[in-house]
Amino acid sequence: MIPEINYWAVIVATLSTMVVGSVWYTPKVFGTRWMRLANVNPSGDAKAAVGPILVTLVVSFITAWVFAGASWIAFAFYGGSFLAATLVTGLLLWAGFTASRFITHDAFEGRPAGLTVLNIAHELVTVVVMAIIIGVWPPAIG
Numbered sequence: 321m322i323p324e325i326n327y328w329a330v331i332v333a334t335l336s337t338m339v340v341g342s343v344w345y346t347p348k349v350f351g352t353r354w355m356r357l358a359n360v361n362p363s364g365d366a367k368a369a370v371g372p373i374l375v376t377l378v379v380s381f382i383t384a385w386v387f388a389g390a391s392w393i394a395f396a397f398y399g400g401s402f403l404a405a406t407l408v409t410g411l412l413l414w415a416g417f418t419a420s421r422f423i424t425h426d427a428f429e430g431r432p433a434g435l436t437v438l439n440i441a442h443e444l445v446t447v448v449v450m451a452i453i454i455g456v457w458p459p460a461i462g
Contacts, residue, residue: 330385387450418443
């Protein structure tokens with residue numbers, strides 16, 4: 321079975337990660353706390369952000385594409401609502417891969433627990449937003 325994927329939904333979901341990240345890590349939301357916990361000192365040079373932003377776009381596209389495919393497989397297997405399948409798939413993938421891997425790596429790297437919670441919460445919000453976009457915009461079946 322080849323999953324049906326709505327690439328417009330994947331593109332919008334990819335862009336949504338940039339919006340969520342921009343809001344989440346703004347100084348007035350969690351940015352100041354994140355910089356303190358992660359020991360990050362911004363250079364003030366906007367050019368320094370270009371590389372990480374491009375990397376984020378690429379990996380966010382890959383995430384959205386895989387997520388859309390996994391959601392389609394879950395929907396095809398279980399049936400029901402495509403949105404529900406996408407939300408459940410997102411939560412399971414977040415818990416099983418993203419959150420658990422962040423916790424493991426951060427524990428071994430000695431990162432503060434507050435940083436781990438902040439980052440995995442950001443990933444949860446990102447996944448939920450992606451799930452809503454992909455879930456309400458299912459692929460058209462020919």
